[in-house]
Amino acid sequence: MSHAQDITAGLLPLPQQIRSAKHESGPTARGATRVQWTNEQDPLVQAYLERAFGTLDCGEILITVDQVAIDSLPQADMLEGYELELSPQQIHLKADSTWGALHGLTTLKQLIYENTLPRQVHIVDQPRFPWRGLMLDVTRHFIPLPQLLEVVDGLQLLKLNVLHLHLSDDQGFRFGSEAFPKLVSDEHYAKDELRHLVAYAADRGIRVIPEIDVPGHVNHWLLAYPEWGSEQAKPSQRFGVHPGCLDPTQESVYQALETLFAEVAEVFPDRFVHVGGDEVNPKWWQRAEHIQAFIAEHDLKDARGLQNYFLCRLQISLAALNKQIIGWDEVLHEQMPDCLVQNWRGATTRDRALAVPRPCIVSAPYYLDLHFPADIHYRFDPTATQQDWLRMEDDLATDLRLEHIAEALSWTHQWRRGAIALDDSEPGAPVLGGEACQWAELVDGPTLPMRLWSRLPAVAERLWSNANCRDVTDFYRRLAGVLGHPELCSDGHQHTCLQQLGLTDQQIQAVQYLEPTKWYSRLLGAQALQARMQGSEMPQARPYTVATPLNKVVDYLMPESFASRGLKDAVIGEHLDELALLCEGAVAEPWPTGDDDVVEGLKANLAAIRLYQQTLAGATALDEALAGLRTHYRPYGEYMPALIPFLLDHLQTRR
DSSP states (O other): OOHHHHHHHTTOOSSSSEEETTTTTOOOOOOEEEEESOOOOOOOOHHHHHHHHOOOOEEEEEEEEOOOSOOOOOTTTTTOOEEEOOOSSOOEEEEEEEEHHHHHHHHHHHOBBBBOOOOOOEEOOOSSOSSSEEEEESSSSSHHHHHHHHHHHHHHHHOOEEEEEEEEETEEEOOOOOOOOOGGGGSSBBBHHHHHHOOOOTTTTTTTEEEEEEEESOHHHHOOOGGGGGGGOOOOOSSSOOOOOOOOOOOOHHHHHHHHHHHHHHHHHSSSEEEEOSSSOOHHHHHHHHHHHHHTTTOOOHHHHHHHHHHHHHHHHHTTTTTTEEEGGGGOOOOSEEEEEOOSSHHHHHHHHHHTOOEEETTOBBBGGGGGHHHHHHHOTTTOHHHHHHHHHHHHOOOOGGGGGEEEEGGGGGGGGOOOOOTSSSSOOOEEEEEEEEOOOOOOOOHHHHTTTTTTHHHHHHHHHSSHHHHHHHHHHHHHHTSSSSSOOOOOHHHHHHTTTTTTHHHHHHHHTTTEEOOOOHHHHHHHHHHHHOOOOOOOOOOBBSOOOSSSSSHHSSSSOOHHHHTTTTTTHHHHHHHHHHHHHHHHHHOOTTTTHHHHHHHHHHHHHHHHHHTTSSOOOOHHHHHHHHOOOOOOTEEEETHHHHHHHHHHHHH
């Protein structure tokens, strides 16, 4: 490994500029950490030093912070750049603001590799985008507050600066409203708990943005307050779009929303509030005579115009609270109010938002609930041209790892209707950055660590680092280092969860070579997935509801098998005999009942290993082996035998 690689081994996201001495003799002992301030001491930076560096030997650290955040909160336009210079004599951290200094300390923390620091390195760094976040759905499954605090710590390590909480949906309402107690789910966050979360995050340079999703995704609301809708909602535990929506013609609805959002604004000080606006089913509106008369009276033309009317009314209410709204890209309209647009339906809605013009937050390529490998998220740049983005989307259907859902990927092509070409001569609106999205139909507290940390670093780097930072191999090399930090490490947690299911250590090791199936195949199930590919859907066929326990092996697997990837650069022949014995032994042991597919997935890996070995021994022709491996690479229930693509890669190099 080169000297430059040694320095960057644990750095993620990669800083903008790194300069180091070419003939450095190696790390130097620095002694106990001693901090000196060149001007005013920064309490938030000092607190981070005590948390992260209390027992580390960093020697003398000289810190210069020009704008110390006293009684101020992180904002969308905060200064986040820093300069970090290490010499054998001392470490000097310089930053324009508290927020940049916190990032500089994070880089220093990542630089400490095996409790040593490089002798000499100079880093000049700042984020590429000001908006770098995680959207976390805490409604479909409740995430306890202590775990949210742990998520914040992980975001800080990755230099992400927004935690977007999806607090309401058809299945529940997690904001502890005192004005509307019937609205609040049994499991929810009290206002003081949310205030604590906001303060905890702010101390780490992270903004917390609430989402209250309206006028659709309100089935839970309408069961509690049926007078807010135009029809009667029905109790439901299923996932997917529900028909219930608020009635935008009722003044009482706007009065209730004013009261509710005033409560929200009192708890969340950030300037931005997300109001949803996605997946509004227009059937109720179309069936109600008084709503149709309202549309005609106000010359709104259709349901889309009515939703925009609703959004405009909401914007006026929130502007009075000194808030600016964010909406999912379904809020796009020719007369839409001033707001940010969060893109989730492919490249075309991003460009339609920019053309309005409205600033855009990009999320479409960063949906973590799809169980895609990190490199897929990593390749999508928020500012890629629409042509390049669509080409990359189409290329997903040719990726072997996604072959089992390739046909389903074309379902998203409906979002390309109405695409426009941006006029580069017009100033337009900016891409502010992006957010990874972790929807929680198949995620709860115990499963969350395995779902977040293996892919979120890819999005973090894409939003922070230089656009030319594209080396996937180097990304995975550095990812291995950053995943060793306790904020992101999920290996021990995963092992405990699998042990509690009754797996032996041998079985736990073997299932590391499996992955969950991709896209929405788990959530939809085979029947509904096929129906979606044929242009319809049968929600009743879905295998999961809010009451379905997430307690199978597949729920605790990483979406990407790092054990399989680790064989890619190894001398694979040296490991396969041992791996075959591991799979054989794991399959032979008793397994938890009701999860037979995991055994079939392991058997597929084992068959692939035997086929590979036969090919190396000359007992099977190469083309026959390649065809056989592809036959074995298919879903086994909800499991994919993740070892097989890497065996295919190795064999294909022998052509």
